[in-house]
Amino acid sequence: MTIAENPAKIPADTSPTHLEYLRLLAAPTTSLAEHSRRHRPLPIFERPGSFLPELEKSGLTGRGGAGFPAWRKLTAVAAGADPIVIANGAEGEPASRKDRTLLSSSPHLVLDGLQVAAETVGARQAFIYVAHPAAFAGVRAALAERQKAGTDRVPVSLVEAPDTFISGQETAVISAIEGDAALPRDAVMRVVDSGFRGRPTLVQNVETLAHLALIARRGAGWFRQCGTREEPGTFLATVSGPVVRAGIYEQPYGTTIGRVLESAGGATAPLQAVLLGGYHGTWLPLDADTWTTPMSRAGLQPYGGSVGAGVVIPLARSACGLVAAAQITDYLAGQSARQCGPCLNGLPRLADTLAALAGRQARAGLVDEVARLAAVVDGRGACRHPDGTARFVRSSLSVFRDEVSAHLAGVCTADVPS
Numbered sequence: 001m002t003i004a005e006n007p008a009k010i011p012a013d014t015s016p017t018h019l020e021y022l023r024l025l026a027a028p029t030t031s032l033a034e035h036s037r038r039h040r041p042l043p044i045f046e047r048p049g050s051f052l053p054e055l056e057k058s059g060l061t062g063r064g065g066a067g068f069p070a071w072r073k074l075t076a077v078a079a080g081a082d083p084i085v086i087a088n089g090a091e092g093e094p095a096s097r098k099d100r101t102l103l104s105s106s107p108h109l110v111l112d113g114l115q116v117a118a119e120t121v122g123a124r125q126a127f128i129y130v131a132h133p134a135a136f137a138g139v140r141a142a143l144a145e146r147q148k149a150g151t152d153r154v155p156v157s158l159v160e161a162p163d164t165f166i167s168g169q170e171t172a173v174i175s176a177i178e179g180d181a182a183l184p185r186d187a188v189m190r191v192v193d194s195g196f197r198g199r200p201t202l203v204q205n206v207e208t209l210a211h212l213a214l215i216a217r218r219g220a221g222w223f224r225q226c227g228t229r230e231e232p233g234t235f236l237a238t239v240s241g242p243v244v245r246a247g248i249y250e251q252p253y254g255t256t257i258g259r260v261l262e263s264a265g266g267a268t269a270p271l272q273a274v275l276l277g278g279y280h281g282t283w284l285p286l287d288a289d290t291w292t293t294p295m296s297r298a299g300l301q302p303y304g305g306s307v308g309a310g311v312v313i314p315l316a317r318s319a320c321g322l323v324a325a326a327q328i329t330d331y332l333a334g335q336s337a338r339q340c341g342p343c344l345n346g347l348p349r350l351a352d353t354l355a356a357l358a359g360r361q362a363r364a365g366l367v368d369e370v371a372r373l374a375a376v377v378d379g380r381g382a383c384r385h386p387d388g389t390a391r392f393v394r395s396s397l398s399v400f401r402d403e404v405s406a407h408l409a410g411v412c413t414a415d416v417p418s
């Protein structure tokens with residue numbers, strides 16, 4: 001019996017409790033006065049660009065999924081004329097709750113980060129794009145408070161995001177802010193060069209901006225006190241599925257998968273696998289090795305995975321991985337903007353073929369057909385939605401390969417009591 005099959009045998013976590021890593025979640029408040037008491041004053045950067053060297057030293061990476069170095073994006077945008085800055089709080093990923101939690105509990109931290117980013121790139125206009133009603137209301141109230149207090153030097157507009165999977169893709173964000181549908185565009189140029197109305201545009205996830213606000217206050221050295229050399233600091237993990245306390249847990253990069261699950265109180269059932277990063281993410285089989293695998297780019301690279309937007313969903317041993325994968329693929333196929341061939345034709349066929357496999361329809365060539373369709377859609381859309389879906393499907397076929405063989409023989413091992 002493996003550790004994953006018997007969560008009661010998982011060794012107690014002897015590392016410092018995750019509470020020691022609380023940064024973003026350390027001093028939640030929706031009041032501007034209380035926020036100002038709980039945090040050091042935000043420094044004023046006299047000229048655009050003066051914060052960039054400190055930001056580079058901090059090594060801050062984006063928390064919206066791709067993990068791109070923040071200073072590189074800010075540097076590129078700062079080099080252009082009349083730039084704008086957008087805080088991306090769309091959180092279209094169905095398994096993620098971190099952005100709305102942060103926006104509802106600490107809206108001023110995100111808005112501080114937006115100001116620092118705007119001043120750093122020399123923007124005279126900023127937007128915050130938010131989907132979920134409680135977070136939207138919280139940001140609206142926070143902006144009203146800041147306006148009354150005269151806090152912000154760069155004016156900020158709040159824009160409502162539709163609650164769809166792709167509304168947070170950066171060109172969809174720009175399209176929505178320009179007043180069009182929140183659909184990805186076939187971007188010929190990088191948005192850092194030509195985005196909102198052809199101007200250099202910084203689109204940064206709201207969690208990234210909250211970290212940026214803390215770095216501005218406390219410096220790169222402080223930020224690097226936890227995390228790894230390549231990925232310093234903490235990230236917000238959204239843990240759901242068969243765990244004692246599903247929720248948001250702030251963790252340092254490099255913590256192990258097991259510790260993240262332990263922070264949620266541990267598993268409520270024997271586990272077989274874990275989905276990391278979100279619906280565009282990667283499955284890992286859960287065993288003694290992966291339990292201690294670091295949540296970092298380097299740690300997950302051998303599995304083809306990444307921390308992504310911090311989603312962690314374990315799968316119970318009693319569940320069928322193929323059924324779970326087929327449900328997610330069906331959702332992803334339904335969420336495409338239906339603008340490009342791979343989404344219009346490829347994703348629905350991919351979802352149907354995987355559903356047939358999950359439904360134990362033993363047709364010759366079913367697995368090859370799923371693999372072929374995943375290859376056909378990969379890299380062929382205007383945005384990365386087909387690529388993310390293909391990656392998820394490939395990972396499902398690989399991690400649940402025993403289940404695939406069983407299904408082709410008309411059996412589902414999830415039906416067999418363990």
Ligand SMILES: Cc1cc2nc3c(=O)[nH]c(=O)nc-3n(C[C@H](O)[C@H](O)[C@H](O)COP(=O)(O)O)c2cc1C
Nearest residue numbers: 062063064088090091092168169170204205208384
């Ligand atoms: C289909 C799709 C959906 C996305 N949804 C979001 C989202 O909801 N929120 C977000 O911050 N980034 C989302 N992204 C990533 C953004 O395009 C962009 O990279 C990100 O906002 C940049 O912020 P960061 O560098 O701070 O991570 C999505 C990307 C894709 C391909």
Ligand code: SF4
Nearest residue numbers: 337339340343381383
């Ligand atoms: S690849 Fe799909 S989701 Fe992306 S723009 Fe094209 S149709 Fe829309």
